[in-house]
Amino acid sequence: MSDGGVKRMYLVVESGQAEQPFRWSAGTYGSRFLTAIRDDGTFTGIKCPKCGHVYVPLRRVCGPCFTEMTELVPVSNEGTLVTFSVVSFGFVDPSTGKHRAVPYGYAVIKLDGADSYLIHFIDETDPAKMKAGDRVRAVFEDEGERTGSMLDIKHFELV
Numbered sequence: 001m002s003d004g005g006v007k008r009m010y011l012v013v014e015s016g017q018a019e020q021p022f023r024w025s026a027g028t029y030g031s032r033f034l035t036a037i038r039d040d041g042t043f044t045g046i047k048c049p050k051c052g053h054v055y056v057p058l059r060r061v062c063g064p065c066f067t068e069m070t071e072l073v074p075v076s077n078e079g080t081l082v083t084f085s086v087v088s089f090g091f092v093d094p095s096t097g098k099h100r101a102v103p104y105g106y107a108v109i110k111l112d113g114a115d116s117y118l119i120h121f122i123d124e125t126d127p128a129k130m131k132a133g134d135r136v137r138a139v140f141e142d143e144g145e146r147t148g149s150m151l152d153i154k155h156f157e158l159v
């Protein structure tokens with residue numbers, strides 16, 4: 001390909017098969033959030049005592065209020081599609097270390113009962129078949145297959 005006499009080429013650099021194993025704590029609230037997904041296939045939110053904002057995933061402090069939160073509240077497995085992207089250019093998925101097959105959908109979702117957004121995969125790759133405001137629901141891995149990670153949510157699907 002040329003552009004005004006300048007040749008363009010795209011060099012692909014692979015990291016090879018290097019392993020980078022690590023372990024980290026999900027923390028008190030992150031553990032509660034992930035445990036509810038793993039054990040019950042449900043979402044948990046955390047509510048700010050000052051402004052009432054419900055966050056999913058959980059966090060310890062409400063940013064705008066700078067108030068510590070401790071009240072856990074149930075949040076629906078269904079919500080609204082806020083925006084999305086269809087990824088067509090493959091890259092190494094940092095959560096698995098492997099290339100994810102393209103195309104795949106990636107979405108920003110507002111669960112019913114939450115005031116914040118959750119970002120995850122959506123099981124649709126045709127942009128003409130989804131739009132902001134569409135209803136979606138979580139699809140979880142089968143019980144016994146869940147490991148306590150965000151990937152216990154397989155994806156969201158249009159309702």
Ligand SMILES: [Zn+2]
Nearest residue numbers: 048051062065
């Ligand atoms: Zn607040």
